[in-house]
Amino acid sequence: MAPDEFQQAWQAQASRTRVTIDADLLRQEVQRDQQDFRTKIFYRDFGEVGVALMLIPIWITLGVMTESTWSWYLTVPVLIWMSGFMLVYRRRHQQQPSEPDEPLLSCVQRSITEVDDQIWLLRNVFWWYLLPPSVSILIFFAHTSWLARSGGELYALIFFLLLAGSLVAVYSWVYSLNQRAVRLQLEPRRQELLTLLTSLQDETTGNAAQDQIALPGLPFTDQKLCMPRTSPVRIIIGVFVLLFIIMLLVVYLMSANLHFLSGKDDPRTSPFAAVRWQESQPEVKVQEEWYQLVSLDGISASEIVAFSKQTYGDKWQKRFEEDLVELLTRMGHPPADQVTLGVQSLTSSERKTLAGVPMTYENRRAIRNAAQQRERSEP
Structure with a gap:
């Protein structure tokens, strides 16, 4: 037999090779992986909602203490919207916890649904998470720059462009992080779950599975999901802190501008006795x-x-x-x-x-x- 014939025969035999896996062991592994995914999503949501709700009283208090203009308070309803949207979305897409004796096929389908929900959330993060605060903060920046126009309209325009550019840079980075998470974490996970689902459906219909079933964490897995090196909660908190620092800087610059653009070393003067x-x-x-x-x-x-x-x-x-x-x-x-x-x-x-x-x-x-x-x- 020629070498090519040997190779063809070996490939034909390999194509008929099947991996037999204990169903209970596989179900336990799927449920364990599903629970890990839910835990990560829970802590991410907890960080987003918790920080947004915590910022509401801080934002109001800071506005009162610094006697900020009305545009400062536009971010308060935005924070309420962000936390409310997340809570309502999770409520509407809440999945029932897996039962120990739940069919493996149902467990995998539920995992795919959860991943699809998270993919939709991150792919549309611009509309519900980035756009609303961008509008309120840009209005505040524009209002602040307008009030600072006494130093010159060109100065006010440059002031606004610098602030707006900082905001765009931060939010572009946040958007890219979310899309990277979809591309490197959620999409591979979804494909592996779909592969497993197809294999299980083939078994159900009596068709032999042709490929090795790949699931994160199992000994036979060829690929591992790319997990983030930095905790999502830390990233979220870091973004909020960075934006908060930017807003504080604006308030400080606004105060300094109002005090010193008039050309006086001490603005505490009056023409009235x-x-x-x-x-x-x-x-x-x-x-x-x-x-x-x-x-x-x-x-x-x-x-x-x-x-x-x-x-x-x-x-x-x-x-x-x-x-x-x-x-x-x-x-x-x-x-x-x-x-x-x-x-x-x-x-x-x-x-x-x-x-x-x-x-x-x-x-x-x-x-x-x-x-x-x-x-x-x-x-």
């Missing part, structure tokens, strides 16, 4: 005389008050009195060392313009001291 209120109308003391404030550098007093209410909420009066420079800077009108006041007499309808009114630290300190005295006198 004292301030009092008639409902929402400020009355100011200038040069030992009280007036009703009509405008400041051409900006109506009602516009300044409305912006303070919108930006600072319940602290709008305090910010108008004690942090006028910051308030005007946020409006895009940082004051100079001297301002022009439009005022009206309290005893008549006469209006006049006070030009060259100096912004002094002494005025602001007097207003602050008066506010502290009022606070101490309140019960």
Whole structure:
């Protein structure tokens, strides 16, 4: 017999070779592998949902402490959406735990369903996990840059592009990690389970299995799944921490911008020696005389008050009195060392313009001291 004939005969014999495996042992191995997969997914979900829920009170507290603008709080409903989506998705695709005597075919089919659910989740991670916070954070970055435009529109644009670029870089990395997990971990796992399912179906229909059954963890497995070197939970927490640091940096830069873009070493100045209120109308003391404030550098007093209410909420009066420079800077009108006041007499309808009114630290300190005295006198 020629060598080629020997080779053909050997291949024909090998093609008829079958591996006989104890069904109970195989079922136990499939169930053990299924439980390991569920455990990994549980800890991943726990990390995502837990960190999102933990960030909600932290986000609100930080916003209150730093007196951030309304755009900061847009991320709060996004965090609720992310955690809620994950909980609802897992609830709708929850699989029943395997029974010890469950048929092997059903166990494998359930494992394939679980893998398919996870593949769908990661392949669509952009829509439910990355896009919502991207929108809220980009709005915050855009709003912050807009408020910083007093340093120049080009500066504000560069500021926004740097922040947006950092966000895109981080989220691109997160997206690539998820797609890599699908490609290197979930797809090979799915193919091995499908191979096993086909072999079992062939056995059920009476057809001989032609290939060796490959399942992760069994002695006859030729391939092992590529497991991540870093825990997914650590990656998720790391991403959240990185984004949180970026947001804190933005808040810090915003605060520094508001304090120093006006060209003053100390923004705690005021043109008023004292301030009092008639409902929402400020009355100011200038040069030992009280007036009703009509405008400041051409900006109506009602516009300044409305912006303070919108930006600072319940602290709008305090910010108008004690942090006028910051308030005007946020409006895009940082004051100079001297301002022009439009005022009206309290005893008549006469209006006049006070030009060259100096912004002094002494005025602001007097207003602050008066506010502290009022606070101490309140019960």
